[in-house]
Structures are given as structure tokens and as C-alpha cells.
Amino acid sequence: MSSFSLGGKYLRKGMRRLLLALLLLLPMEPPPAMAVSSEYKLKAALIYKLTRFVEWPRENRTGGSFGICILGRDDFGSALDALESRKVDGLPIRIRRLVQSDAVDSSCQILFVSESKRPFLHSILASLKGRPILTIGDLDGFAEKGGMIEFVRGRQRIGFRINLQQADRAGLKIAAPLLELSTIVETERT
Amino acid sequence: MQNRMWLGRRRNLPLLCATLVFMPLSQAKESVDAYLDTPLEDLLSMAVTSVAKKKQSLSEVAAATFIITREDIRRSSTTSIPEVLRLAPGIQVARIDANKWAISSRGFNNQFANKLLVMIDGRTVYTPSYSGVYWDAQDTLLEDVERIEVIRGPGAAVWGANAVNGVINIITRPASRTEGAYFTVAAGSEEKSMAGFRYGADIGDEAFARFYLKYTDRDASWLPPSGADAGDAWRSWRAGFRADGRFTPQDLWTLQGDSYDSQLNQLVVQWMDPQDLASAPYAPYYMIPGVEDDATSSGWNLLGRWERTVSETSNLQLQLYYDHTERSELIIDQVHDTLDIDFQHQLRPLPTHDLIWGLGYRRISDDFSNTFQGKMLPQSSTRDLFSAFIQDEIELAPQSWRLIIGSRFEHNDYTGSEIQPSLRLLWTPDARTTLWGAVSRAVRTPSRLERGSRMVSMIVPAMPPFLPEPVVLHSLGNEDFDSEKLVAWELGYRVQPRENLSLDLALFYNEYDDLQSFESIRPTLPVSDVMFDNKLAANSQGLELMADWWPQDWWRLQGSYSYLQVDTFLAGSQDPEDNNSLVEDSSPEHQFSLRSLMNLRDDLQLDIWLYRVGALKRTAYSRPHMSIPAYTSLNLRLAWMPARNLELSLAGRNLLDSHHPEFVGENFLTVTEVERSWHVQLRWDY
Numbered sequence: 001m002s003s004f005s006l007g008g009k010y011l012r013k014g015m016r017r018l019l020l021a022l023l024l025l026l027p028m029e030p031p032p033a034m035a036v037s038s039e040y041k042l043k044a045a046l047i048y049k050l051t052r053f054v055e056w057p058r059e060n061r062t063g064g065s066f067g068i069c070i071l072g073r074d075d076f077g078s079a080l081d082a083l084e085s086r087k088v089d090g091l092p093i094r095i096r097r098l099v100q101s102d103a104v105d106s107s108c109q110i111l112f113v114s115e116s117k118r119p120f121l122h123s124i125l126a127s128l129k130g131r132p133i134l135t136i137g138d139l140d141g142f143a144e145k146g147g148m149i150e151f152v153r154g155r156q157r158i159g160f161r162i163n164l165q166q167a168d169r170a171g172l173k174i175a176a177p178l179l180e181l182s183t184i185v186e187t188e189r190t
Numbered sequence: 191m192q193n194r195m196w197l198g199r200r201r202n203l204p205l206l207c208a209t210l211v212f213m214p215l216s217q218a219k220e221s222v223d224a225y226l227d228t229p230l231e232d233l234l235s236m237a238v239t240s241v242a243k244k245k246q247s248l249s250e251v252a253a254a255t256f257i258i259t260r261e262d263i264r265r266s267s268t269t270s271i272p273e274v275l276r277l278a279p280g281i282q283v284a285r286i287d288a289n290k291w292a293i294s295s296r297g298f299n300n301q302f303a304n305k306l307l308v309m310i311d312g313r314t315v316y317t318p319s320y321s322g323v324y325w326d327a328q329d330t331l332l333e334d335v336e337r338i339e340v341i342r343g344p345g346a347a348v349w350g351a352n353a354v355n356g357v358i359n360i361i362t363r364p365a366s367r368t369e370g371a372y373f374t375v376a377a378g379s380e381e382k383s384m385a386g387f388r389y390g391a392d393i394g395d396e397a398f399a400r401f402y403l404k405y406t407d408r409d410a411s412w413l414p415p416s417g418a419d420a421g422d423a424w425r426s427w428r429a430g431f432r433a434d435g436r437f438t439p440q441d442l443w444t445l446q447g448d449s450y451d452s453q454l455n456q457l458v459v460q461w462m463d464p465q466d467l468a469s470a471p472y473a474p475y476y477m478i479p480g481v482e483d484d485a486t487s488s489g490w491n492l493l494g495r496w497e498r499t500v501s502e503t504s505n506l507q508l509q510l511y512y513d514h515t516e517r518s519e520l521i522i523d524q525v526h527d528t529l530d531i532d533f534q535h536q537l538r539p540l541p542t543h544d545l546i547w548g549l550g551y552r553r554i555s556d557d558f559s560n561t562f563q564g565k566m567l568p569q570s571s572t573r574d575l576f577s578a579f580i581q582d583e584i585e586l587a588p589q590s591w592r593l594i595i596g597s598r599f600e601h602n603d604y605t606g607s608e609i610q611p612s613l614r615l616l617w618t619p620d621a622r623t624t625l626w627g628a629v630s631r632a633v634r635t636p637s638r639l640e641r642g643s644r645m646v647s648m649i650v651p652a653m654p655p656f657l658p659e660p661v662v663l664h665s666l667g668n669e670d671f672d673s674e675k676l677v678a679w680e681l682g683y684r685v686q687p688r689e690n691l692s693l694d695l696a697l698f699y700n701e702y703d704d705l706q707s708f709e710s711i712r713p714t715l716p717v718s719d720v721m722f723d724n725k726l727a728a729n730s731q732g733l734e735l736m737a738d739w740w741p742q743d744w745w746r747l748q749g750s751y752s753y754l755q756v757d758t759f760l761a762g763s764q765d766p767e768d769n770n771s772l773v774e775d776s777s778p779e780h781q782f783s784l785r786s787l788m789n790l791r792d793d794l795q796l797d798i799w800l801y802r803v804g805a806l807k808r809t810a811y812s813r814p815h816m817s818i819p820a821y822t823s824l825n826l827r828l829a830w831m832p833a834r835n836l837e838l839s840l841a842g843r844n845l846l847d848s849h850h851p852e853f854v855g856e857n858f859l860t861v862t863e864v865e866r867s868w869h870v871q872l873r874w875d876y
Contacts, residue, residue, distance in 0.1 A: 038238070039238045041222050041225065042225065042233060042238055044222055045222055045225030045228070045233055046230075046233055046234075048226050049230045049233060053230075078367070079222050081834075082222035082226070083222075083226070086226060098743055099690065099740045099743045100689045100690045100740055100743055101689060102689075102743070119620075119621035119622040120686075123689075124689075156237045156238055157234065157235065157236070157237065157238060158234060158238055178230070181230065181231065181234060
């Protein structure tokens with residue numbers, strides 16, 4: 001029991017420190033118009049935005065959801081989960097996190113290939129060739145290696161590089177307004 | 191402007207509390223949500239912030255590294271940082287009693303293991319008293335740990351003194367990734383109760399903050415031979431915060447702090463002063479075994495960091511922290527205050543050179559309350575440590591050969607200047623294969639205990655006529671105690687033969703000099719005080735092998751094996767038996783671990799973890815004949831997620847036996863055993 005009262009003394013000290021810590025949570029001025037964003041939050045939003053500019057072949061619509069699949073290490077954290085409250089063409093978005101490319105199936109309409117898959121990028125993209133899955137990635141040269149949309153970082157901003165040829169082969173139609181905002185590239189010959 | 195905010199905050203304390211209570215708890219996903227309705231053009235014109243510092247992936251590191259991820263921690267069935275470290279191959283973790291652990295890398299484990307550098311968010315947490323870690327004091331809300339980087343082998347060239355056999359970096363998540371409320375509560379047999387709460391929010395201007403509270407109450411361990419309560423139950427309170435934000439898009443700041451208070455119970459041996467008349471009832475041994483020691487441990491720390499991205503190829507970092515610890519035990523009371531300033535600059539002066547250099551200063555003040563049993567001499571002191579380091583990573587051939595050369599230079603008050611260079615070579619013949627080799631020198635600078643102390647080790651009863659009075663024997667600090675030195679040779683091979691399989695092999699050969707030994711100060715007498723000295727040398731060699739395999743997307747298997755052999759040599763020591771065998775015998779020669787992580791359904795996980803730790807012939811200087819048999823531990827965890835943000839789990843630990851010993855501490859400590867245990871846990875994320 002004596003130890004308890006001793007604990008009490010320290011506890012009060014601890015509580016004071018806690019209050020100090022709480023001070024830091026005071027909301028400061030309201031955030032100014034969104035000027036700066038963390039990279040992966042923005043990329044998560046961009047993935048969602050892209051769905052407005054892409055048309056998938058009709059026969060691809062199996063199941064009652066729109067699948068956004070992440071292959072490899074998930075750098076988005078919880079940022080992607082916010083998409084699950086949205087719909088694409090009336091279908092609720094479902095996020096799936098996949099470890100290996102064997103697990104990619106028709107429930108994925110979008111496949112984001114993580115940087116961690118770099119050593120296997122070639123074989124992964126080869127295995128997806130012609131399938132109506134929009135491949136997105138942010139590793140260097142993703143579009144040239146046969147990916148469809150690559151997120152690139154220019155000076156502080158994010159841009160797109162699109163491999164139109166690859167999308168065409170898979171039967172995906174990319175709308176003109178998106179193409180106007182992007183750099184078009186072709187698959188490099190190896 | 192920042193100053194003004196500070197003033198404003200202080201005045202608004204009651205308002206703040208009200209805000210916290212009534213603030214809608216749905217901020218977590220709000221910011222991404224808002225973007226979803228923003229036109230694409232606007233999103234593309236938005237400036238993005240991310241740290242310019244090059245993120246090195248594991249395959250690019252020329253060292254034996256293992257990362258314990260958040261997911262690993264969550265699925266480990268353990269609830270404390272020391273137990274989580276068992277996940278890392280090649281790390282020796284042994285529980286001495288409910289609140290003490292012996293933890294080491296590549297051998298030299300004991301209650302006062304001292305060759306590991308442990309950091310939490312850049313703050314060094316080993317105690318200057320003996321250069322080891324009071325593991326009971328190192329905790330946080332495990333959910334907010336982003337990862338634990340475990341580096342086996344010397345990391346001294348960059349990290350500095352004490353990074354002799356390994357570095358453990360515990361890294362918490364930035365506040366931007368812990369928005370929202372999180373609540374966890376657990377109850378069980380050994381883990382009697384645990385509760386944790388965190389709340390994080392966007393505080394505007396791209397700044398985020400969180401605070402947490404955690405309480406744990408742990409049961410006593412098993413007291414051999416009868417299984418009585420070993421008197422080592424403990425409870426602890428902990429609270430902390432972290433805030434991250436930006437002054438400008440290029441300037442990132444972090445401010446964080448913790449405060450904790452623990453009640454650590456232990457049963458100890460108390461030696462009584464034969465000179466004191468009040469001790470007469472305890473004659474002739476003057477020893478009271480099993481004294482209940484209600485030890486306490488508390489402390490607080492505050493850390494600030496500023497990172498500036500100067501350009502795409504240049505990055506500055508300035509970090510400052512203050513750390514206060516108090517520990518009160520029957521043997522001695524101690525207070526430490528540490529101030530640490532650290533500056534780093536990372537740059538690419540030429541396209542093929544990645545250069546990093548830094549300067550550091552640390553001031554440590556301590557104050558001890560000496561007892562008959564334990565004395566630190568002098569009772570209080572202040573010491574300064576100055577350091578500088580430079581490392582250049584040179585790309586010898588594009589994407590295939592890299593040379594990493596660097597050294598750290600330190601000046602400490604005990605041994606003066608120390609140089610700790612390292613040379614590493616990395617070859618990546620293709621994107622899936624890495625081969626690396628390294629040779630490095632590291633030192634373990636003297637601790638306070640080794641330089642100035644007087645600890646009672648035993649009392650020899652009077653035996654008239656030979657011994658007219660009882661003799662108190664001590665272990666003594668030595669003013670000339672020097673740094674322990676290591677030259678380490680390492681080789682590593684990492685390969686990812688298939689998308690779902692990766693292998694990691696590390697080999698090492700270590701040569702130690704001037705290792706800590708105990709020398710009799712009157713070798714001609716049958717019993718005498720002993721003094722710390724540096725008259726031991728050792729070689730160690732070993733390997734660590736790790737395999738990570740996903741047979742299916744829902745099933746992961748991770749296995750590891752480590753082998754270690756240590757041989758000691760006398761370097762003038764006159765007390766061979768005592769000194770040598772502890773170093774050789776206190777770490778297991780073989781360790782195995784096999785984990786299976788299964789996602790049976792989207793909402794159901796089954797995790798099985800089996801590990802085996804080899805036998806230890808001896809673990810304490812003062813207990814030469816006590817050995818620890820090998821043991822195998824089976825751990826299970828079943829988790830059910832009825833909703834995405836809700837998890838209920840049931841975990842069982844050490845299921846194969848009702849109790850087993852893992853390690854025996856020095857003779858003032860009661861021998862205890864680890865029991866089979868189970869606990870249920872609820873996690874709720876809002």
C-alpha cells in the first residue's frame with residue numbers, strides 16, 4: 001500500500017506533464033487553403049480522381065465492387081482507406097493489399113505497383129499484359145517498362161506519364177482531358 | 191509567429207480540454223476526403239512535401255539489418271519492447287525476472303550487458319551507470335511504433351560509442367500518421383491489465399500532434415522451487431506526445447516527449463554492515479535474503495528536431511533533447527540528466543558521392559545516494575562527450591558497386607579520444623541480389639560503474655582464530671579502466687529468388703581487446719576485493735540466417751537460425767575461471783525461430799510462433815554453477831476483426847511448459863522463472 005501512495009506523488013507529477021503535452025493539441029489557426037500536402041495523401045486522391053477519366057471494358061464488371069489493389073509494400077497507410085467511402089460507376093470502392101502478383105485477379109480494376117516490387121517489375125507487368133487492369137506506379141520508368149500510368153515528381157509537384165499503347169491493348173480508354181495533363185510515353189524496347 | 195502561438199496555447203488550457211472532449215473524432219480521414227472533391231488540375235498544381243533524405247531500402251544496406259514492422263509487432267503476441275526484440279534473428283533476449291531482461295546482439299549477454307546502442311526516436315536510452323539498458327523504463331504505445339530497426343554488428347562509425355555489437359532504433363510514427371483516437375485494453379494472466387489511449391489531430395498549417403497514455407500492470411513470475419510469488423510484480427504509467435509540422439515546405443520540425451513512472455518490485459539480498467551494532471542479529475553472514483525491495487523508476491524527456499531540405503541533394507538536421515531519469519533501489523538511488531545536441535548534414539557534392547557528416551555534444555550529470563551495499567564514487571559527477579563523424583558513400587559503378595567509408599571521432603572525459611572507422615563494400619549484381627562486406631572498429635567506453643564504484647559482493651563470516659572479524663568483499667571501480675575495443679569482419683548475402691521469397695545471410699568474425707575482467711587486488715590472499723580491469727580478449731564468430739516466404743498471399747512464413755561461438759583469452763588476467771567462462775557461456779550457441787502468419791479470412795488471423803533458445807552454461811559472475819537448459823517456446827495468437835477498426839485477440843505465450851528459467855541474474859537478485867501465460871486484447875481505432 002505504501003508503494004501506492006508513493007506512486008500517487010509521481011502520478012501527480014506525471015499528470016502535470018500530461019497536461020503540458022495536451023497543450024500541444026490546441027488547434028491553431030485554421031489551415032489555409034490547401035497548399036501543401038504529404039505525398040502519399042495526394043497520390044491516394046489522384047488514384048481516385050483517375051477513375052473519372054478511364055473507361056473499363058463492360059465485361060470486366062464482375063462482382064459488386066470496384067477494386068483498387070496495392071501490390072507490395074503499402075506506402076499509403078490509412079490514406080487509401082478514405083476512398084472506401086466513395087463509389088466508381090455506382091460501385092463501392094474496395095481496397096485490397098496484395099503481397100504477390102499471383103494474387104491479382106479480376107476483382108482488381110486498378111493495380112498500384114509499389115516501389116518494393118522493383119526487382120520483379122518486368123515479370124509482373126508481363127503477366128498483366130492485355131488484362132483490363134489499370135496499372136499505376138511511382139517507380140522510375142514505370143510507364144516505359146509497360147505500366148500504364150506513372151506518377152512522377154517534378155519540382156515539388158506530381159505529374160503523370162501515360163503509356164497509351166499499353167492501356168489500349170488492355171481495352172482501357174483514357175479520356176482526352178487527362179491526356180492533356182500528361183506526358184505520353186511508349187514502351188521502351190529491351 | 192511561433193512564439194505567439196505558444197503564448198496563446200498556455201492561456202487557453204480550459205478551452206483546450208473542452209475542445210478535446212467535444213472535437214468530432216472523424217478528422218483522421220478528413221484531409222484525404224477533402225482532396226477527393228478537388229478538381230484534378232488543382233491537385234496537380236499542389237506542392238508536395240516529402241523528406242529529401244534518400245530512403246534506403248533494406249537491400250541497399252551494407253550491414254546485417256532486420257526491420258520489425260508495425261504489423262510484426264501487432265501480430266507478435268507480445269506486449270513489451272524487450273519481448274518484441276525476440277523477432278529479430280541473432281538477438282539474444284532472456285528474461286531475468288518480471289521486470290528485467292538481459293538483451294544482447296552477437297553474444298556477451300548478461301544482466302549488465304553493455305555492448306548495444308538502443309535509441310528511441312534518436313534519443314539514446316542506455317544508462318551511463320553501466321552502459322546497459324533498464325528495459326522496464328523503455329516503452330511507448332506499441333501501436334504508434336512505425337518500426338524497430340535492428341542492426342547487428344558495429345554501427346559505431348555513424349552512431350558512436352556503445353554501438354559495438356549492435357544498434358536498436360525504435361522509431362515512432364510521425365504525428366501525421368496517427369490521426370484519430372486509438373484505444374486498447376488487455377487483460378490476462380501475466381499481463382494482468384494494460385490500457386492505452388492515443389488521440390491525434392491535425393492542428394493546422396500541415397502540423398499534426400498526438401498524445402498518449404498507457405498503463406500496465408504485470409504479475410510476478412514463478413519462484414522456484416515451489417512456485418510461490420517471486421515478488422517482482424510491477425506497474426507503470428506513461429504519457430507522452432509528439433507533434434510534427436513545417437515552418438516552410440522545406441523545414442520540418444518535431445517536438446516530442448514522454449513521462450513515466452514505474453513501481454518495480456523485486457526480492458533482493460541485503461548485506462548488513464558488520465561494523466554497525468544494529469546488524470548484530472544478522473551475524474555471522476550479515477545477509478538477509480529475499481528482502482522486498484519496492485523499487486521505483488521514473489523519468490521524462492523532451493526532444494526537438496528540425497530538418498531542413500536545402501536542395502534536392504542537401505539536407506540538414508538539428509536535434510536537441512533532454513532526458514531525466516530517476517531510479518531508486520535498495521542497493522542505490524540514481525538520478526541522471528542528459529543533454530544532447532546533434533547536428534547532421536547530408537549532401538551530394540558529386541553525382542557519385544553521398545556524403546553525411548555531423549557533430550554532437552552530450553552532457554551527462556548524475557547523482558547517486560550511496561548505501562553500505564552500493565557506492566558510486568564520486569557520488570555525483572558531470573561528464574562531457576564531444577563527437578564528430580563523416581561518411582561517404584561512393585558509387586563505384588552505377589547500380590552495382592558501392593563503397594561506404596567513414597569514421598566517428600569522439601572525445602570523452604574517461605579515455606580521451608576514440609576513433610571508430612568503418613569500411614563497407616556493397617555489390618548488387620542484379621536487382622534481386624546483394625553481397626556486402628565490412629570491416630569496422632568500435633569501442634565501448636567505460637561506464638560509471640567501471641571507473642568509480644564500491645559494491646559489496648559478499649561477506650565472509652569471522653572464523654577465529656584465522657579470521658577474527660568478518661570480511662566484507664567488494665567489487666571496485668578502476669580509475670584506469672580503459673575502453674573495450676572491437677575489430678569486426680562481416681560478410682552478407684541477400685537474395686530474393688522469387689517474388690514471394692527472400693533470404694538473408696550474415697557471417698561475422700569479431701576480435702575483442704581490453705575486455706572487462708575482474709582482478710583480485712591481493713592475489714596472494716584466498717579472498718580479496720576484486721577490481722574492474724581490461725585483461726581479457728576474445729574472438730567470436732557466427733552466422734545469422736533468415737528466410738521470409740509467402741506460400742500464399744494470405745500466409746507468411748518467417749524462419750531464422752543463428753549460431754554463435756565465443757572464445758576468450760587471458761590478456762594478463764589472473765582470475766581465468768571467473769572471467770572467461772561468463773563471456774563464453776552466457777549466450778546461446780544456437781537459436782531458432784519459426785513464425786507462421788495466416789489471414790484465415792479477411793477478418794480472422796491466426797499466428798503461430800515457435801522459438802528455441804540453446805542452453806547457457808553460466809549467466810552470472812556471482813553464480814558460477816547455475817546453468818540454464820535450452821527451452822522451446824510456443825506462442826499463439828488468434829485475432830478477429832468484427833469491423834475494420836476493431837480487433838479482438840487472444841494470445842498465449844510459452845505454451846509448452848508451465849514455467850522455465852531463461853536467465854539468472856547476479857546474486858543479489860532472486861532467481862525466478864517465466865510462466866505460461868495468456869491475454870486477451872481489444873484494439874479500437876477511431
